[in-house]
Amino acid sequence: MPASQPNTLSKRASKAGEYDVVIVGAGFAGMYMLHRLRGLGLSARVFEQGSDVGGTWYWNRYPGARCDVESMQYSYSFSDELQQEWEWSERYAPQPEILRYANHVADRFDLRSDIQFDTRVERAVFDERARDWSVTTSDGKTVRAQFVVLATGCLSNARMPDFKGLADFTGEVYHTGHWPHEPVDFTGKRVAVIGTGSSGIQSIPIIAEQASQLTVFQRTANFSVPARNAPLSAEERDFFRANYDEIRRMAREEMRNGIYQELPEKGALEETPEQRQARYGARWEKGGLTFTATYNNIALDKAANDTAADFVRDRIAEIVDDPEVAKLLQPNDHPIGSKRICVDTDYYATYNRPNVTLVDVKADPIEEILPNGLKAGGKVHAFDALVLATGFDAMTGSVAKIDIRGRGGRTLNEKWAAGPRTYLGLMSEGFPNLFIITGPGSPSVLSNMIVSIEQHVDWIADCLDYMRASGLDCMEASRAAEDSWVDHVNEVARDTLFPQANSWYMGANIPGKPRIFMPYIGGVGVYRQICNDVAAKGYEGFAMSEAAPVQRAAASS
Ligand code: NA7
Numbered sequence: 001m002p003a004s005q006p007n008t009l010s011k012r013a014s015k016a017g018e019y020d021v022v023i024v025g026a027g028f029a030g031m032y033m034l035h036r037l038r039g040l041g042l043s044a045r046v047f048e049q050g051s052d053v054g055g056t057w058y059w060n061r062y063p064g065a066r067c068d069v070e071s072m073q074y075s076y077s078f079s080d081e082l083q084q085e086w087e088w089s090e091r092y093a094p095q096p097e098i099l100r101y102a103n104h105v106a107d108r109f110d111l112r113s114d115i116q117f118d119t120r121v122e123r124a125v126f127d128e129r130a131r132d133w134s135v136t137t138s139d140g141k142t143v144r145a146q147f148v149v150l151a152t153g154c155l156s157n158a159r160m161p162d163f164k165g166l167a168d169f170t171g172e173v174y175h176t177g178h179w180p181h182e183p184v185d186f187t188g189k190r191v192a193v194i195g196t197g198s199s200g201i202q203s204i205p206i207i208a209e210q211a212s213q214l215t216v217f218q219r220t221a222n223f224s225v226p227a228r229n230a231p232l233s234a235e236e237r238d239f240f241r242a243n244y245d246e247i248r249r250m251a252r253e254e255m256r257n258g259i260y261q262e263l264p265e266k267g268a269l270e271e272t273p274e275q276r277q278a279r280y281g282a283r284w285e286k287g288g289l290t291f292t293a294t295y296n297n298i299a300l301d302k303a304a305n306d307t308a309a310d311f312v313r314d315r316i317a318e319i320v321d322d323p324e325v326a327k328l329l330q331p332n333d334h335p336i337g338s339k340r341i342c343v344d345t346d347y348y349a350t351y352n353r354p355n356v357t358l359v360d361v362k363a364d365p366i367e368e369i370l371p372n373g374l375k376a377g378g379k380v381h382a383f384d385a386l387v388l389a390t391g392f393d394a395m396t397g398s399v400a401k402i403d404i405r406g407r408g409g410r411t412l413n414e415k416w417a418a419g420p421r422t423y424l425g426l427m428s429e430g431f432p433n434l435f436i437i438t439g440p441g442s443p444s445v446l447s448n449m450i451v452s453i454e455q456h457v458d459w460i461a462d463c464l465d466y467m468r469a470s471g472l473d474c475m476e477a478s479r480a481a482e483d484s485w486v487d488h489v490n491e492v493a494r495d496t497l498f499p500q501a502n503s504w505y506m507g508a509n510i511p512g513k514p515r516i517f518m519p520y521i522g523g524v525g526v527y528r529q530i531c532n533d534v535a536a537k538g539y540e541g542f543a544m545s546e547a548a549p550v551q552r553a554a555a556s557s
Contacts, residue, residue, distance in 0.1 A: 019043045021464075022135045022145035024121045024402070026111075027055015028102065029437040029453045030151035032078060035109050036461035040468075045145070046115040047137055053115065054102040055153050057095055061179035062389075064202035065095035066229070068289050068343040069259060069448045072240040074098075076105065077248045078454060084241055091236075092229045092343070123403040124148050126432060131474045131545075133433065146473065149460060150399055150436045154445050157397030159510065161194070161390045164368040171372065172385040176203060177392060186210040186385060192374065194366070195389030196222055201342040203389060205350040214353075215381050217361045217374075220502075221331040223312050224342035228287025251451055256523035257443070258451030261290045268295035268304035280311040292337040299337055299496050299521075309336040319348040325358050326351075334501035340445070394504040395440050395518045396420050406431035419507070419516035423477035423485045423541055424531055426456065432476035435460050440518040441489050445505065447524045455524070459531050463539065473547035481541025493517035 021037055023030045026048035037044040050058045067074045071088035086104065089097060106112055120138040127134060127144075136142045158177030160166075166173070174184065176199035191211040193200055196218045208214045240247060251260045268276060276295075283291045291312075297304040313330040320326035329348060350356055364377020373382035393400070396416065404412040407430045415421065415430060422428045425442025426435055437456045438444035444452050467475060493499055499506065499517050507513035520527055534540050 017141075017143045019045045019143060019145040021045075021147045021149060022047065022121070022124075022133065022143060023149045023151050025055060025151035025153060025156075025398075026050070026053045026106075026115045026117070027058070027151060027153050027156070028076070028450055029153070029457065030055070030115075030149075031102070031105055031109075031111055032076065032453060032457045033149050033151055033437065033460070034111055034114055035078070036457055037464070038114075040461060040465055042464065044114055045143060046111075046151075047119045047121045047135075048115055048117050049120045049138075051117050052103065053106045053111070054099045055151075056155055057098045057102055059156070059158070059179070060177055060199070061095055061181065062174070062176040062199060062203045062387075063184075063206040064204075064345070065176075065179075065199070066092040066202060066227070066343075067098060068092070068198065068227075068340075069450075070288070071098075072232070072237065073247075073251065073259060073448055074450055075101065076450060076454065077244070078458075079109075080244070082108065083244055088232055088237065090229055090231055092227055121402055123405075124434070125405045125409075126407060126434070128407060131432070147433045147435065147464065150402075150434070150439070152398035152402075152436075154395045154438055154449070155392045157393040157401065159391050159393050159397075161388065163366060163374075165371075166369045168371050169369050169386060171383065174385070174387050176200070176387065176389045188212050189385050190383040191215070191385045191387060192217060192381065192383040193387045193389055194361075195391065196220070197389060197391050198222075198340065198342045199391070200387075200389035201344045201347045203387065204356075205344070205346045207387065208350045208353055208356050211355065213355050213357070213383070215357045215359060215383060217359050217366065217376065217381075218328065219361050219365075220333060221329050222339060222342050223309070223331050223336045224344045224347050225284060225289075225291045225312065226287045227343045227345050228285070229345055251448065251524075252455065252528060253525045255525065257446055258448035258524045259290065261293060264293055264296045266295060267297040267301065268307045269297075269301070273307075276307055277311070280308060284311070284315065288343055289341065292341060299335075299498065302335060302497060305335040305337070305497055312336060316348050319352075321352045328358055328360050334503070335497040338496075338498045338501035339503040339505070391504060391509055393510050393513070394507075395445065396507070396513075397510075399436065399439075404431065404434070406434070417514075419514035420518060421482055421486050423482040424527075424534065425520060426459070426531075427475070427477040427542070429477045429479045429482045432474050441485060442520050443522070443524045443527050444519050446519045446521055451524060455528055455531070459535065462535065466535075466539070467544065470544075471546055472544045474545045475539070476543050478541055478543055485541075488522075489520050490517065492520065492522050496521055 020042040021044040023033050023046040026046050030046050034044050071093040123136040125134050132144050132146045133148045134144050158175050187210050190213040192215045194217045201224050247260045251258050279294050283294045292298050298308050316330050317326045361376050367375045420440035422439050422441040425439040438452050502508035506515050
C-alpha cells in the first residue's frame, strides 16, 4: 500500500489478539472470505466449530448425502486454475468428494494457518467507542476485530426434535446433520427414519439396502424428482472447462437461481396437456432441480403449478406398487417448489421393497420414543436404530446461537424476535461492521449457494477495500434502507406461491419461530445488480464514518 494511503484497517495486523476481521465459520463462505481478505493484505482469523473445513459438508455425512446442484456448477469460480484442475467424478458428487474438494481448497490456498478449529464463537460485542468488536470463543479467549463476518451457513444448525422419551432410547440415535465420522453400518438392524425432506429422501434408499427392516415416519410428503446421477464423462467435464467463463457469467447474471440451465419462455397453461406432458417428461428424464423451471410461471400461478405437481404425483403412482403407499407419498398440501424439491436416486421405488414400511405420522402423530422403538397413534413400532432426518433451524439458527450485541447492548436476537431484518441480507441496522454472508434477505438458499457466497464475499471484500482507500472505519445499514429492503423482500415473495408452504424458508418447521419468508426471491441476477448499484452509488443506504484522526495517525505510522 502506498505510504500516503490511509490505512485504517490493517492497523490490527501487528497486535496479538487483534485482527482486521474475524470470520465465523470455515465452510465455503468462510474459506473464500479469508482468501479474499488475505489478498487485500488484511489480517483475519477464522473460528470454526468443527475440527476441519467444509461447513455443511463436514457435518452432513449421512448415507447418500449429495448436493442437489451439479458439481461442475457447485464449485468455486474465483480461481480458473482450480476449476480447470479439479476432477469431479459424478454429475452430483457425493459428500465425501465435496469435503475432499473443500480440503483441497484449504491446502491449495494455504488457508489453515488462519483458521482455529474446534472453537465456537460464543459472543460478539460491539464497542461503540473503539468502533470494533470483541469476540469471545469457546476456549475462553477474547479477541478484537474491526469487522466480523458471519459465514455461519444457512443449514448448519441441526434441529433435534423434542420427542418425549428420546433420551431413554437404548439403541443408536443419529441426526443426518450431525452424522458420525466413522462409517455407520445398519446391516441386519431394524432402523427407523423420521423425516422425509431432502436428507431423509437421500438416505432412505441406502439405509433400506442395509437394514433388515426400515420404517419411515412421514409427516409431510415432499416432491422429489430423479437425480439421474451418473459418472461425468470426459466430454462433459471438457465442455464446462472450455466454456466456464460464459457458463459462470450466465449463472451469475442471467439465471434466477445461479444454475446454468435452459430457461423457459412459456407459461404452463399456454400449451396443450400433451405438450406439457412431453415437456415435463423430458425434464423428468433429464433429472434434477430444473424440473420446476419447465415453465416460467410454476412458482407464480397455482393452476400452472398444479400441472407440474400432477405430473409428479402421477409418476409416484406409476413407480410405487401399493396404491395406498403411493397415495401417502403424493404431496398434496403445498405447491410444488414452494418447499425445496428433493433430488433423489430410487426414493419412491424403495417403498416397493419388502423390508420398507411407511407410517403416516400426520394421521397418527408420534406420541413418545420408547426404549426400543416409538409409539405413534397408539401403535408401538420396534427398532434398533433411529435416524432423525428432521432438518435445521435454517438461515437464522446458527446466528441466533451467538450472543451478538450491537449498539446500546441490544442483541441481534432481540432485534430479530419478530423475524430477521437486514439490508440486502448483508448487514442489520444497529450492528455496525457486522456482515452476514448469504444472510436472510438475500437469495441464498433459493440459489446455487456457491454463486451467492462468491457474490457476497466479493462485495464485502470490495467494500472493505473501498473503506480502506477512503479512510473509513465504520459502516452500518441505515434504518430506512433496511425497512424498505425488508418490505421489498416480502412484497416479491407475496407475488409467488412460496408463502403457501410450511417450509423452513418460512421458519415454519421450528415451533415458535416467526413465520416470515426469509430468502430474497427476486433472483440472483437482479439481486447482484442491486448490490452493484448500491456500491457504485457510494454504498447507498449504508452510513459510513471516517476513522478518528488519532486512529488514522496510529494506523499509518
Ligand atoms: P427438512 O427439509 O426440513 O426436512 C425435515 C423433515 O423432518 C420433514 O419431513 C419434517 O416434516 C420432518 N420432521 C421434523 N420434525 C418432525 C417431527 N417432530 N415429527 C415428524 N416429522 C418431523 O430438512 P432436510 O435435512 O431433509 O433438508 C434440508 C435442506 O438441506 C434441503 O431442503 C436441501 O436444501 C438441503 P414436516 O415437513 O415438518 O411435516
